[in-house]
Amino acid sequence: MVRFLFVRLLQSVITLLGVTFLSFLIIKMAPGDYLDQLRLNPQISPETIELLKKQYGLDKPLSVQYLKWLKSAITFDLGYSFQYHAPVLELIKERIGNTLLLTLSSAIISWFFALTLGFLAGFREGTWIDRLIKAYAYTFMSFPSFFLAFILLLIVSKTGILPVGGMHSAGFERMSLSERTLDLLKHMVVPVLTLSLVSTASMVRLVRSSVIEVLSSPMVLFLKAKGLPKKVMIKHVFKNVMNPFTTLIGYEIAGLLSGAALIEIIVGWPGLGTLMLDAVLSQDLFLVMGGLYIGTIMLLLGNLIADILLAVLDPRIRERELISK
Template identity: 50%
Template structure:
């Protein structure tokens, strides 16, 4: 298994290098940079701008700039933000917690609700319960998450029931522990609901379809003919064989924990990585954009590696193919 993990890591290294290089090149192809906007400020001399450009290494050729950035990034020195005037590492660290708080909660809520609902819909397919669950999932799929966020923001603005924007209230420090938890949940309610509605709908349909496919296979019919209880057939045999697509999806979800909520964060004014990335792109804050993409790429590697390891642990056929490949 250790050799398998190392092999997967080696395969993913070119991916992150290629991704960061293409991103760096696209950003550099855009007209101007952050320092260009400072030319309009009469209090900043041309000599000062040239000194700043040199100190940031922006006067070097593009390839040299990229490899200097890559060398520093490998040591987790992601540069200095033009707009925020602070190291990119500390800036990202201050936003990562907010994004992970939202996305991890959405991930747990989505999977906790979607998997049982999908199994129930498959078990009672074409019956009343199945029709209710699939109808709700179709409605959820037809409504984009950002539209749900707009509706909830409008509702909150009209009623004042839920706060708009931010992570905590101004009087957060004076609240009790229970009050602090409730305050955070209230601020998280709108972006969390917007994320869960779309995610849970697609996952319910995936679980339902996969479980139905497994229930129609010959080994299930044989188990039923032998008199095994349907509960044992479902949870000991069907679910394990149906796990592979879900495990792959878990890997993608882990990879998207930092970037998957970008649009929702922007709409709901949630101060996370999505808003930071948007503001950095708009202001051409090169090192913040590259730092966010670099961290996102690392999350992609972790997510794919986690999915590969879980697939190998769950499915003996994958392990056997890997052993035969080494032979």
């Protein structure tokens, strides 16, 4: 297990280096930078701009700039934001909790309903329940998340049953703890519902097909012939279905994070998505790189957790991976 974890960690480090270097290269290849915007301000002298370039190392070759940034990023010193005039890490800390609130809530809801509906459809294959669940899966898989968010926002604005956009209502600071909690939950409905509906739809099909495959296996057919209690059979099917489902967790975390960034922008949720959009539009180099760095680490951790769970559930996976190395 130790060697398995070491191999996975090494792969994660290589991936992180590759992602950050390519991102840094693409950002630097884009025409102009934040300091070019300062040159349009007649109150800022060219000498001041040159001083800022030297201070932040922007006058150095590309490779030197990246290595300098990487050396600081290892200790989570992500630099200073030109736009917000604040340390990048502090800005990310302020927003990352809001993003995780959406993604974790959506993940729990999605995985619960994906397993529930997938098992129900698999055990009732060919019935009206199965057809209804498949109709839901095909419908919402074809829905772009941003379009679904717009539809939900339109319904909310027309009915007035929920607040439209944002994270808090006016006067949030003066509310009691219970009122604040209720207000936050109301604002979470649209973004969490959007992410959950789309994510659940994609996972239901996998769970359903896995359940049907396991139910058709010789082992389960033998257990049925022996008159095994249904409760024990469901437990056996569940254990075998969890392998492909666990593999999907890493990809779903990536999908939820990228989807959450887009939904945050649409509904005005103050998370990493809106922060990164502002950073890209203003060409705030260190803020863009800091956001990508933290986001990539979160994705790699999600995939690492999925790999560990898969290895725990099925030791054959771990042994096969180590033999191939």
